[in-house]
Amino acid sequence: EDKVVQSPLSLVVHEGDTVTLNCSYEVTNFRSLLWYKQEKKAPTFLFMLTSSGIEKKSGRLSSILDKKELFSILNITATQTGDSAIYLCAVLPSSNTGKLIFGQGTTLQVKP
Amino acid sequence: DVKVTQSSRYLVKRTGEKVFLECVQDMDHENMFWYRQDPGLGLRLIYFSYDVKMKEKGDIPEGYSVSREKKERFSLILESASTNQTSMYLCASSLMAGRDTQYFGPGTRLTVL
Numbered sequence: 001e002d003k004v005v006q007s008p009l010s011l012v013v014h015e016g017d018t019v020t021l022n023c024s025y026e027v028t029n030f031r032s033l034l035w036y037k038q039e040k041k042a043p044t045f046l047f048m049l050t051s052s053g054i055e056k057k058s059g060r061l062s063s064i065l066d067k068k069e070l071f072s073i074l075n076i077t078a079t080q081t082g083d084s085a086i087y088l089c090a091v092l093p094s095s096n097t098g099k100l101i102f103g104q105g106t107t108l109q110v111k112p
Numbered sequence: 113d114v115k116v117t118q119s120s121r122y123l124v125k126r127t128g129e130k131v132f133l134e135c136v137q138d139m140d141h142e143n144m145f146w147y148r149q150d151p152g153l154g155l156r157l158i159y160f161s162y163d164v165k166m167k168e169k170g171d172i173p174e175g176y177s178v179s180r181e182k183k184e185r186f187s188l189i190l191e192s193a194s195t196n197q198t199s200m201y202l203c204a205s206s207l208m209a210g211r212d213t214q215y216f217g218p219g220t221r222l223t224v225l
Contacts, residue, residue: 009152026177034213042216046144088155098143098162098168100214104154
């Protein structure tokens with residue numbers, strides 16, 4: 001059965017800290033891995049990763065995929081209170097449906 | 113920018129009531145999805161649709177049905193609401209099957225009393 005597992009499930013840090021969120025997967029016919037950030041409303045898209053070893057970066061956020069070891073990490077440097085959110089990892093298999101397989105999410109709280 | 117809207121942000125219903133949740137996207141996307149989100153369980157797919165009048169069951173379709181009569185609109189129906197359907201419901205859409213990220217609506221927090 002296809003599955004996506006995120007760790008930790010929750011995390012509390014202080015402003016300025018660096019955090020690493022993990023996502024491992026076991027999915028038949030992997031196509032890509034996506035990261036979303038969810039604050040109090042809709043998840044918003046962060047990154048889509050398809051190739052191993054190529055870092056994607058957006059400001060203080062970066063992510064990388066390892067297709068051999070079947071995991072991805074999301075790094076946030078110099079955290080701010082506005083980074084507090086649920087971070088969702090999802091895998092898109094190679095299929096015609098566009099159906100995503102989500103992990104449980106990591107709840108990040110950044111304290112001032 | 114893609115816009116996905118949902119008919120209500122908060123909804124309170126009674127056990128046994130029929131509930132309609134509506135989702136509209138304005139970007140001519142082919143695929144639309146309904147999820148529920150519960151603490152510790154992440155997002156679970158209820159139903160999805162890859163074309164008008166086409167639908168497929170997701171991981172937890174029991175107690176739900178869907179309707180897609182027009183490309184831009186995807187409705188989730190709870191035929192007889194139960195307390196275990198209290199949840200956050202998220203709608204999403206994507207342009208092409210298997211090739212594109214999903215864009216989410218703001219969610220509907222449904223409480224069934």
